[in-house]
Amino acid sequence: MTLSRRSFLAASGAGLCALGVPSLARARAMPVLQAGPSSAQIAPLPYPVTPVWAYGAEGVRGTIPGPEIRVRAGDRVRRRLSNGLSQPTAVHWHGIRIDNAMDGAAGLTQDAVEPGGVFDYDFVAPDAGTYWYHSHNRGWEQVARGLAGPLIVEEAEPWTGLEGATTREITCMLDDWRMVETGAIHEDSFGALHDAAHGGRLGNTVTLNGTSDTALPVRAGERLRLRLINAATARVMPLRIKGHAMTIIARDGFATVPEAAEQVVLAPAQRADIVIDCTGAPGSRADILLDAGRGDWVRIATLAYSGEASLPPVEAPVRPLPEPAWRAPDLDGAQREELLMEGGAMGGMAGAMLDGARLDARALAEKGKVWAFNGIAGGMDTRLFRIDRHRTMHLTLRNDTAWPHGIHLHGHHFQVVARDGVAQPGRVLHDTVLAAPREVVEIAFVADNPGKWMIHCHMLEHQASGMMGWFEVA
Ligand SMILES: [Cu+2]
Structure with missing residues (x-):
């Protein structure tokens, strides 16, 4: 996808206006994002096509990846999810500092959409950047079957084409x-x-x-x-x-x-x-x-x-992107919390709480749980902590397991402050951070987005088997 495509769409839109097509009514209609069965050439030829579950526009077979959604920073994203699957689903707009009700975390911010049902997502994408959307119900199956697509938020003022930037x-x-x-x-x-x-x-x-x-x-x-x-x-x-x-x-x-x-x-x-x-x-x-x-x-x-002659090489140093409008955390006044990860193979976890009862590792495994956050084999009902709105959260992610985990926090971007006690230079912001086996990663962010937000491992099989919970900003 390139800027030239955007220009083409803009130009064709202008053409429609000139022909008298009611563009205002068209703009108000909620575009459909259809989730349903489809097929795609995933494996190389001569393998046959693969049956998948995929997102597509209304009346169009879904594609892998799903259709690219592209807006400018500050624009609204509006999509009517239409569920053509055989099981309930929901869409999470990964990395967007979003209105909580639109976050798509089925079981926490909305009910999953039943087969045949619809749900209207309508939110502002405040920050430029590369994001994606994906199923947030039974993600370990639905994302693995193909329910994911790119969500690109362009800079409010064009960066492309400036000196040192890309073309x-x-x-x-x-x-x-x-x-x-x-x-x-x-x-x-x-x-x-x-x-x-x-x-x-x-x-x-x-x-x-x-x-x-x-x-x-x-x-x-x-x-x-x-x-x-x-x-x-x-x-x-x-x-x-x-x-x-x-x-x-x-x-x-x-x-x-x-x-x-x-x-x-x-x-x-x-x-x-x-x-x-x-x-x-x-x-x-x-x-x-x-x-x-x-x-x-x-x-x-x-x-x-291509065989075309080389363009003149770009000599200018790579131009930085515009700084994100992001509030630096106040570490001195921070609420300090810890997220202890336990379990997994070679983890030696003795047991954990599940649905209010303490179970040993064998009993947990029989219920499909092999990991814990803070001693709880987590589910959608696991509240880990709460914090006053606008206060800084300093969160220590302690990976006490033999496996890496990619921990994702909904609704906020955070700064990676330290790894194994070593302060991290610069200001590196993430919504998902990889914690190596036995590593301790300290993150911090201003909890400025009210609501109930999931925190979970984005290795989705880990999430489903205990590495999930939520925190509340109120
Ligand atoms: Cu994990």
Whole structure:
């Protein structure tokens, strides 16, 4: 998706007005986001298409990824979710500092939408950046079957085209699928406790924009912005582009000081905006590489250079994105809380509370719970803490397990203040942070968005088996 597409839409809209089409009525109608069964070419040919669950516009078969929703900072996003699935669903607008009632956390901020039902989402997207939307009911199954799409919030004032910025951008939604040889999704492993107690339901096919081994067309000499989104339910993705340095300009949507890097690591649900200079030769190809585990770098896609002559290389340093309007936390006056993560394989968790009763590990496992937050095998009814509105929360995420966890906080962006007691330089803002095994990550944010907000592991099998709860800002 590029700015030229936006211009095209704007131009065609103007054309419709000239022809007398009632554009005002059209603007007021709620566009439909249909969730339903579809199919997609996930595995490489000659594998057959894969039956998936996907989002599409009204009357259009769903696609993998779902249709890109693109607005400007401060604009409203309006979509009528129409549930064409066989089970209840809801949509979470991941990373948006959103009105609580629109957050889509089924069981907390709304009831899940029954099959055949609808729900109107209507909210302001206040901050520019790369976000995504996905199911927030039975996510371990619904997201894994394909219910996810990009949500791009453009800068209020154009950044693209300015000196040192990029001239073009590509949204890259990465995903990880567990497939069987027929090309179908491996369904027997949905809800498998073994996956839940380990690194989650890892797949065997990694896709970029829904396809294996995608070729992204580029031109020599151009400076590109890649909006990377990790939509996988479990896989942590270290990414490189062979022969190309990258500059990270945003994490989880929010601008950072441009940071030169050889690779970027995305936990499930994390995003990074990176800038690359296309320094390859016309007609050449460059592999986009994923560390599939322990330094085993595999190609998941390629940059495919056109044969056109190189554009003049961009000499200017990478231009920072505009600073987000984000209130710095007041650490001295902060309310301090801790989130203790326990459980999982090799975790040695003796037991935890479930539905008000203390159960040992075996009894918990029989009920599908293998993790705990603060001694509670969490569910949608687990309130972890409350905080007065506008006060700073200083939250210590203590990973007392043998597994990494990508902890996501709804409704707020937070600053990563320290890791294992070491203060973090600069101001790195996230809505999802990866905590390594045994790591202690301190985060802080001003709790300025009222409501009940989920905090959970975004390895969605971990979430379902105990790593979830909520906090209240009031
Ligand atoms: Cu986890």
